[in-house]
Amino acid sequence: MAELFLHIALVDLERLRYRQRLADAERRLASYRACHSEAFSLAGELEDKRRQLTEIEKDLADDVITNAPGVDKAA
Known part of the structure; x- marks a missing residue:
């Protein structure tokens, strides 16, 4: 009987x-949903960085093409 108890x-x-784990997960979910619905505060900066990255990638690609073996550098 003691084993049963x-x-x-x-x-x-x-x-x-x-x-308790369920309650914790529900609180985290509510917090995530609140954050997800907010506008990203650094969206403008992120867009600027993406634009800069695109320019850097283009410059690198141009540099690779320009300095590729067999490319006439005098042209």
């Missing part, structure tokens, strides 16, 4: 832990 207590404890 111990088993029931362990099951109740496990159920309590799962409920």
Whole structure:
């Protein structure tokens, strides 16, 4: 009989832990949803960095083509 009570207590404890984990997950989810719905505060800076990266990639590609073996540098 004592084993039965111990088993029931362990099951109740496990159920309590799962409920706590569920409550924590629900709080995190609410927080994520709130952040997701906000406008990204650095969107303008991100766009500038993307534009700069595009220019750098273009310059690098042009440099590779210009300095490729067999390319006439006098042209």
